[in-house]
Each structure stands twice: as structure tokens, then as C-alpha cells.
Amino acid sequence: MESKVLKKREEIQEQDKWSINEIYSNDEVWEKEYKELQEEAPKLKEFEGKLGDGETLIRYFEVNEKVSRKAEKIYVYAHLRCDEDTSNTKYQAMMNKIDAYMAEYATYTAYVVPEILSLPDGTIEKQMEELKGLEPYKFLLENILKEKPHVLDKKEEELLAAASDCLDAPSSIHNIMTNADMKFGNIKDEDGEEVELTEGNYSSFIKSKDREVRKEAFKGLFKEYKAFENTLATTLSSSIKVFNFGARVRNYNSALEASLKPNDIPLEVYTNAIKTIDDNLSSLHRYVGLKKKLLGLDEMHMYDLYVPVIEIPKERVEFDDAVKMAIEGLQPLGKEYLDIFQEGINGGWIDKYINKGKRGGAYSWGGYDTKPYVLLNYNYELNDVSTLVHEMGHSIHSYYSRKEQSYYYAGYTLFCAEVASTTNEALLIHHLINKETDKKKKLYLINQELEQIRTTVFRQLMFAEFELYTHESFEKGIPLTAEDYNAKWHELNVKYFGPEMVVDSEIDVEWSRIPHFYSDFYVYQYATGYAAASAFAKSILNKEPNAVAKYVGFLKSGGSDYPIEILKKAGVDMTTPKPLEATIDRFNELLDMLEKEI
Structure with a gap:
């Protein structure tokens, strides 16, 4: 038997490690480059106030690339070394040193975008027409210029930057509350032992073969969220108000537009994804029915969703x-x-x-x-x-x-x-x-892929639909309470999981535990x-x-x-329902295989 004692870093064979010494042959070379960076980086400030001249702009891009590439190597090396063994104090110190310096380094180029945007209209466009040397930076510059209607003057930008920490409060409060302050009590595990339920171990309990364990964990977790639903609703509402405030201040029509437009993602990509999934919910309903049958249940409850339909013995794969x-x-x-x-x-x-x-x-x-x-x-x-x-x-x-x-x-x-x-x-x-x-084994693999599609596509788009509802309500001036959030969440679960699922009332408060709602319009990108x-x-x-x-x-x-555009050129057009339909086709194909196997 192999020993269960963890090997030290130096006991791992060379061929099993990454070759980071190809970045720097030793730490002394790293130190030497770090010193060079400290001398070279401040020179980037010398271009301030001169970017309206095309030749100077080209020189800035060239110097910035040279310095940035050096900074990037120094940064990557220190972080990778630190990750190999986080207890190694030498590399911890190296990482802290470059991290601190990168914050200072960012200030040397902070003027660039505001300066380009403050130039009289047409200045950069004219330079791009006249100078071939700006050709390689065309997309980069156009991308900056298109932000012009959404960037404020210097004073206002500084004010917003200064307030950013306070504006992040809802997310910080949610994080501390759900991870540190909330206590979920004890439950009995599969061996009948009393164990404390936490956000960390909930995911293993909800997959338990023992239905009582799953049920108890489910009820225990959501009972605590229910107890704090009003506070958590206020936190979420405050976060949504922050996003709407940001969108308004930056002259966007909505928070959704503020989130998607900088990457030139049409709003239809978001709304069509929700519509396509809504049109195909019968596939998820069918999956719930099949899972109920495979688990041999009279009633399928929310706490039965994550249990694997089949267990296989662990195999060792070298x-x-x-x-x-x-x-x-x-x-x-x-x-x-x-x-x-x-x-x-x-x-x-x-x-x-x-x-x-x-x-x-x-x-x-x-x-x-x-x-x-x-x-x-x-x-x-x-x-x-x-x-x-x-x-x-x-x-x-x-x-x-x-x-x-x-x-x-x-x-x-x-x-x-x-x-x-x-x-x-x-x-x-x-x-x-x-x-x-x-x-x-085949059943196990089929179920694994089905679960991946259920959690990455169906679940995330249900989240996206909820997010759109909350933002649109606020934009119409309708304030939302815990009761509103609960009602909407319940309605979505009923719609998504279909008639074979008992939508337990505990689930109504699940919205309050999703940290992603504090990063606006983020989850749809998983789907x-x-x-x-x-x-x-x-x-x-x-x-x-x-x-x-x-x-x-x-x-x-x-x-x-x-x-x-990149995806479209490669034959995948995200502005149409086709890519999402390909996923649903695969989901249906897997359901057919599952039916054959039972």
C-alpha cells in the first residue's frame, strides 16, 4: 500500500513538476529583473499629456508592452512558486513583494484611458488614418473610444473610485453573514453520529444515499436562511440598487446593458438564452421523472435532486x-x-x-x-x-x-x-x-453528463431569469421584499422542475444563499x-x-x-438559439440512453 503521508515538495520527482525554472533559472535572476522593473516602470508616466500625438502613442504602446511583459513574468513566477508550497516563506515574501508593487505599477498608466477619452472628438481617428504604425492597435483604441459616452470626467471618476469600497458593502455583508455568522445546527450523519452542518459540508450531505440525512441537511440549512430572510433581502436589494446606480451614472439604459455592452454582447444573447431554455423545459421535467423512477421514490423532493442515481466502486486511474x-x-x-x-x-x-x-x-x-x-x-x-x-x-x-x-x-x-x-x-x-x-458504469457516466447540463445550463439560466426579474422590478420602481423574492423563486422552481417534483417550501429562500447575485449578470455566461x-x-x-x-x-x-464575433467566425452564432439547442439535443440524447439502460 502506498503511504498516506503527504510528500514534501522536494520528494516529488522532477518529471512530475512544472518547469518554472524556464522562466528564471534561479531566484537571483528574478531579483535582478525585479530591480530593473522598478527602474523602468516609472518611465511610463513620461507619456502623460502627450497621447494626442500619434507617434508618441505608438511609442507608449511599445514601451508599455516591453515593461508589462517583464512585470507579467516576474508576477507569474512568484505566484507559481508560492502555489507549489504555500508554507515556503521565501516565496511568500516574493509574492507579497510583487503584489504590492503591482498596485503601485497600475498608477503609472492610470492616466491612459481617461486621457485618450478626453481628447477632442476625432483626434485618435485622424491619427489612425494617417499613421500605419497605429494599425496594430486599432481594435484596442476603438474599444477604448466606444466607452466615451460612459466615462465621466476626471473628478467624477475619482469620486466613484473612492466610493467603490463602500458600494461593495452588500456583497461583503452577505459573505460574512453566510460564511461566519450563520449557524445551521447539528444533524445525524449516515452512521447516526451528531455532526455540525455547515455551508462547507452541506454539499456532501445533500448527495447522501440516506434520504433522512439529505432531508435533515436540507431543512437545517434553509431554516437558518429563512430566519434571516428579511436581512438577506435587504442586502440583495441594496446590491441591485448599487448596480442600477452605476448603470445610470454611466449613461446606460439598464444594468443589463451596463454589464453586457462593454464586451459588445447584444442584450438578446441574454434574453434569448432564457427564452430558449423556457421553451425546452419539458426535457428537464422528463429528467426529473426518470430520476424519480431510478431512485424508486413515490415522491421526488428538492432534496433528492443531487443524489447520484448509481454508485460505482472507485477505480484507481494512474x-x-x-x-x-x-x-x-x-x-x-x-x-x-x-x-x-x-x-x-x-x-x-x-x-x-x-x-x-x-x-x-x-x-x-x-x-x-x-x-x-x-x-x-x-x-x-x-x-x-x-x-x-x-x-x-x-x-x-x-x-x-x-x-x-x-x-x-x-x-x-x-x-x-x-x-x-x-x-x-x-x-x-x-x-x-x-x-x-x-x-x-455507463449509467454512471450518462448521469454525470446529465447533471452537468442540469447544473451548468438549466440551473444557471433559472438564476439568470431571477436576476432579470429583480433588476427589471427595481428599474420600474417596484421595491422587492423577502416575500417577493420567495414567491418568484418558488414559481421558477415549479416551472423548471415540472409536475413530478414536490417543490418544498424551504427552497423558496434559496435565492438568499447564491453569492453570484452580487456579481451582476455573471451566471448566464456559464450557460x-x-x-x-x-x-x-x-x-x-x-x-x-x-x-x-x-x-x-x-x-x-x-x-x-x-x-x-470570434465565435461567429468559427461557426457558432450566440445571437441565435442554435448553440443552446445543441446542448438540449445532447441532454435529450442522454435521456434516451438512460431510458434504454433501465
């Missing part, structure tokens, strides 16, 4: 086998993609295993001049194979966009970010389901990202003409255009 599975699953993406994947596996992109002090979770990260590194905490489970293809999806997206785009356009928006990772996951699970011969990925996966698996080439074109685009 890392090399995970790579094999990943490569088989990603086969449809073709040789070039798989060669890059292999390069990542063998070329020091990945930090594979858990070690003492290592940061938890998984991510893909790096800079323009580094590898697109991947942090994993590989634990030999099937789920870890999914995590591997997910993070490598991000990394290969970064690899392509850094290779094809200039520094200023290599980053991509959140709207596009999850598409690459989710497309990989969709291809992997499709492959695993298709080749599985063991009936129980649109998943839908875009479904559409890509579908066209790739159906071997549609040029499907892979179009998809790789999307990966190469970085941030060189608005997200809707």
Missing part, C-alpha cells in the same frame, strides 16, 4: 492512463491539437501531484512569454481525467492565442474562456460513454459557454466540413475581436 484516455477522447481534434497536448504533457507544463503545502484545486495560468502552466492535485480518480482535459483545454487555448496574436490581443474574455475547456470535457465524456460496456462548447463538440463529432479548422481558428483568435 496519471499515464489518464493521459491515454484524454488522447483517445480528444482524437477528433486531429493530429496538430494532439501534438500540442503531448508537448504539454512531456514539456513541463504540468505540476501533477499533491504535496505538503501545495495550493488546492486546479488551474491553467501563465504569461505571454511563459508556458501555459497547469496546476493539478491529481488524485487517481476518474474525475481527475476530466480536470486534466479541462485545464489543458485552457492551456492550449492560451498556447494558440499567444502564438498567433500580439501581446495586446493574446488574452481572451471570460465569455470565451470556458468554451475551450468545456469542449474538451464534452469530447472526453462522449468517448467514455460510447466505449463503456459495463452497464452500471452560454457550455452551449458554445456543445455546438463545437457536436460539429466536430459529426465531422462537419472544416469543423476542426474553425474551432482551432477560434482558439487562435485570443482577444482580437469581440467574443460574439
Whole structure:
């Protein structure tokens, strides 16, 4: 048996660690570059007041790129080193040093956008026509200029910036209250032991095979939220007022517009997503009915939603086998993609295993001049194979966009970010389901993908529908109380889950526990990202003409255009219901498989 003692960082084999020493061969080189950065960065202030001249603007962009790329490398190296072992005080100090400096560094270029916007109308446009050297910065400049109607004068901007901390109060209060102050009492676990219920362990109790445990956890959690519903309603209402205030002050027609317009996302993308899902709720109703049957229940309650319909014995998947599975699953993406994947596996992109002090979770990260590194905490489970293809999806997206785009356009928006990772996951699970011969395992995999679509698409769009209702009420001058929020939440649950579901009254207050409502109009992007990925996966698996080439074109685009345009060029038009319909088609296909298996 392998020992359960966590290895120290130095006990992990070199081939299982990422090769960060390729950024800096040692910490002394890092220190030397850090000192250079401190000398070079203040020079960025010298351009202040001179950006109306096209030649000077070109020089600013060139100097800024050189300095920013150096800063980025220094920042990435310190953070990655710190994440390897968070108890290493030397790297903690390095990270704190660069973090503090980055705040100062930001002040050296804070004048740029306000100065460009304060120039007389047409100044920049004229310079762009006359100077070829501004051509590479065209999209960047146009993007700044389009914000002109929404940016205030210097004094007002400073005032808003100074107030930003106070305006974040609703979110901070919600966070402290739900994570620190609220107490959910004790419940009996599966062994009949008394345990304290917390927000942290609720998610494992709600999946429990023992129905009493699920029910008790559900009632215990929401009873406490119910007790504070008026305070939590006031907090949420205050947050919505803040978003509406921000939108009004910046001359937008609504909070929704303020949230979507900066990335040039048409408002219809949001409203059509809700409409498309509403038109297809019968699929979710069917899923609830099938789940009820599989669980052998007379009545399906809200606390039965998360329990797996099938348990399978844990299998140990070695890392090399995970790579094999990943490569088989990603086969449809073709040789070039798989060669890059292999390069990542063998070329020091990945930090594979858990070690003492290592940061938890998984991510893909790096800079323009580094590898697109991947942090994993590989634990030999099937789920870890999914995590591997997910993070490598991000990394290969970064690899392509850094290779094809200039520094200023290599980053991509959140709207596009999850598409690459989710497309990989969709291809992997499709492959695993298709080749599985063991009936129980196949059911398990089908249910896993169904749950992913239910929670990422149906649930997030239900959230999005609730959010739209709350904002529109405030815009019409209708104040909302806990009673209003509860009624709307109940109505949405009844509509989404359909006639086979008993919508318990406890769920009515669930809106009050969702932290995402404090980031306006954020959640819908989970659903649109998943839908875009479904559409890509579908066209790739159906071997549609040029499907892979179009998809790789999307990966190469970085941030060189608005997200809707980048996706449209690749054949996925988010302004139509088609991508979301592709997800619903897949959901129905999985339901058919599930019915066959039972």
C-alpha cells in the first residue's frame, strides 16, 4: 500500500513538476529583473499629456508592452512558486513583494484611458488614418473610444473610485453573514453520529444515499436562511440598487446593458438564452421523472435532486492512463491539437501531484512569454481525467492565442474562456460513454453528463431569469421584499422542475444563499459557454466540413475581436438559439440512453 503521508515538495520527482525554472533559472535572476522593473516602470508616466500625438502613442504602446511583459513574468513566477508550497516563506515574501508593487505599477498608466477619452472628438481617428504604425492597435483604441459616452470626467471618476469600497458593502455583508455568522445546527450523519452542518459540508450531505440525512441537511440549512430572510433581502436589494446606480451614472439604459455592452454582447444573447431554455423545459421535467423512477421514490423532493442515481466502486486511474484516455477522447481534434497536448504533457507544463503545502484545486495560468502552466492535485480518480482535459483545454487555448496574436490581443474574455475547456470535457465524456460496456458504469457516466447540463445550463439560466426579474422590478420602481423574492423563486422552481417534483417550501429562500447575485449578470455566461462548447463538440463529432479548422481558428483568435464575433467566425452564432439547442439535443440524447439502460 502506498503511504498516506503527504510528500514534501522536494520528494516529488522532477518529471512530475512544472518547469518554472524556464522562466528564471534561479531566484537571483528574478531579483535582478525585479530591480530593473522598478527602474523602468516609472518611465511610463513620461507619456502623460502627450497621447494626442500619434507617434508618441505608438511609442507608449511599445514601451508599455516591453515593461508589462517583464512585470507579467516576474508576477507569474512568484505566484507559481508560492502555489507549489504555500508554507515556503521565501516565496511568500516574493509574492507579497510583487503584489504590492503591482498596485503601485497600475498608477503609472492610470492616466491612459481617461486621457485618450478626453481628447477632442476625432483626434485618435485622424491619427489612425494617417499613421500605419497605429494599425496594430486599432481594435484596442476603438474599444477604448466606444466607452466615451460612459466615462465621466476626471473628478467624477475619482469620486466613484473612492466610493467603490463602500458600494461593495452588500456583497461583503452577505459573505460574512453566510460564511461566519450563520449557524445551521447539528444533524445525524449516515452512521447516526451528531455532526455540525455547515455551508462547507452541506454539499456532501445533500448527495447522501440516506434520504433522512439529505432531508435533515436540507431543512437545517434553509431554516437558518429563512430566519434571516428579511436581512438577506435587504442586502440583495441594496446590491441591485448599487448596480442600477452605476448603470445610470454611466449613461446606460439598464444594468443589463451596463454589464453586457462593454464586451459588445447584444442584450438578446441574454434574453434569448432564457427564452430558449423556457421553451425546452419539458426535457428537464422528463429528467426529473426518470430520476424519480431510478431512485424508486413515490415522491421526488428538492432534496433528492443531487443524489447520484448509481454508485460505482472507485477505480484507481494512474496519471499515464489518464493521459491515454484524454488522447483517445480528444482524437477528433486531429493530429496538430494532439501534438500540442503531448508537448504539454512531456514539456513541463504540468505540476501533477499533491504535496505538503501545495495550493488546492486546479488551474491553467501563465504569461505571454511563459508556458501555459497547469496546476493539478491529481488524485487517481476518474474525475481527475476530466480536470486534466479541462485545464489543458485552457492551456492550449492560451498556447494558440499567444502564438498567433500580439501581446495586446493574446488574452481572451471570460465569455470565451470556458468554451475551450468545456469542449474538451464534452469530447472526453462522449468517448467514455460510447466505449463503456459495463452497464452500471455507463449509467454512471450518462448521469454525470446529465447533471452537468442540469447544473451548468438549466440551473444557471433559472438564476439568470431571477436576476432579470429583480433588476427589471427595481428599474420600474417596484421595491422587492423577502416575500417577493420567495414567491418568484418558488414559481421558477415549479416551472423548471415540472409536475413530478414536490417543490418544498424551504427552497423558496434559496435565492438568499447564491453569492453570484452580487456579481451582476455573471451566471448566464456559464450557460452560454457550455452551449458554445456543445455546438463545437457536436460539429466536430459529426465531422462537419472544416469543423476542426474553425474551432482551432477560434482558439487562435485570443482577444482580437469581440467574443460574439470570434465565435461567429468559427461557426457558432450566440445571437441565435442554435448553440443552446445543441446542448438540449445532447441532454435529450442522454435521456434516451438512460431510458434504454433501465
